[in-house]
Amino acid sequence: MSRIENSDKYYWHRYLDAYLPAFRRLGDVSLVVEFGVLHGDSVAWLAECFPRASVVGVDILPTQPEWPVSPRIVYRQADQGDRRAIGALLDALPGRPDLIVEDGSHAPRHQVNCLVEGFARLRPGGLYVLEDIGTSHPSHPTRAGEPPAPTALHVLLALQHRREAGLGLDDAVARGLAHPDFLSPAEIASLFKSIGQVELFQRTKLPLRCYSCGGNEFDYVGWRCRCGADLLAPADSMSCLIWKMAD
Numbered sequence: 001m002s003r004i005e006n007s008d009k010y011y012w013h014r015y016l017d018a019y020l021p022a023f024r025r026l027g028d029v030s031l032v033v034e035f036g037v038l039h040g041d042s043v044a045w046l047a048e049c050f051p052r053a054s055v056v057g058v059d060i061l062p063t064q065p066e067w068p069v070s071p072r073i074v075y076r077q078a079d080q081g082d083r084r085a086i087g088a089l090l091d092a093l094p095g096r097p098d099l100i101v102e103d104g105s106h107a108p109r110h111q112v113n114c115l116v117e118g119f120a121r122l123r124p125g126g127l128y129v130l131e132d133i134g135t136s137h138p139s140h141p142t143r144a145g146e147p148p149a150p151t152a153l154h155v156l157l158a159l160q161h162r163r164e165a166g167l168g169l170d171d172a173v174a175r176g177l178a179h180p181d182f183l184s185p186a187e188i189a190s191l192f193k194s195i196g197q198v199e200l201f202q203r204t205k206l207p208l209r210c211y212s213c214g215g216n217e218f219d220y221v222g223w224r225c226r227c228g229a230d231l232l233a234p235a236d237s238m239s240c241l242i243w244k245m246a247d
């Protein structure tokens with residue numbers, strides 16, 4: 001059994017349906033960064049998917065004894081809330097990452113920090129995966145009571161629309177999407193210039209097993225696990241694949 005089967009990417013979110021074809025499109029990959037290590041299952045899987053690549057696992061925790069050990073895997077400690085530290089960490093890498101997977105705290109401000117700092121350093125034609133972007137959706141339970149604000153999800157969908165409808169990004173639109181807690185107009189304009197394509201994935205199947213109790217006996221009419229977990233919540237299991245324009 002591959003270690004990815006222990007990751008919620010596989011059994012709950014079912015992100016591999018979107019990731020595996022995207023990984024094939026990436027071509028040669030020599031450097032992969034993942035924010036969020038947990039038990040190390042996805043870092044080990046990324047090293048398997050890209051056998052010639054170095055993989056950098058970034059977490060707020062120091063290296064844990066259970067994390068996979070390999071000459072191709074290194075760990076760095078950083079807090080996604082500290083935007084400067086994230087930029088410095090990325091600047092200290094041996095090159096530009098081909099792939100960045102952000103699966104850390106899922107806090108909407110942290111998602112923005114890593115997106116802005118990471119996307120700027122991604123190689124042309126590279127892929128940035130912003131996982132669990134459902135936490136930036138206004139109907140996500142963690143945003144209840146929060147005033148409406150343009151998070152990374154709003155900005156990415158707006159940029160996708162402007163690009164695909166053949167509309168440019170004028171200053172008024174960039175200012176309308178800016179927010180002091182999230183992105184500035186200049187950051188939005190810079191993303192628009194360098195984004196080639198935005199693909200938003202959302203799971204439209206049931207999970208293989210429950211994230212909460214681990215079981216797979218489901219109420220197929222109420223779309224709940226027998227333990228009560230909601231299997232198809234409106235803002236669950238969303239991941240955004242953001243391609244950088246090739247040079």
Ligand SMILES: C[S@@+](CC[C@H](N)C(=O)[O-])C[C@H]1O[C@@H](n2cnc3c(N)ncnc32)[C@H](O)[C@@H]1O
Nearest residue numbers: 007036037038041042059060079080103104105
């Ligand atoms: C969802 S888990 C990662 C799961 C893993 N990628 C996988 O697929 O198996 C989230 C990880 O983010 C880390 N984390 C939480 N807050 C963080 C922060 N502010 N900065 C960096 N990492 C953080 C946690 O320590 C945890 O290991």
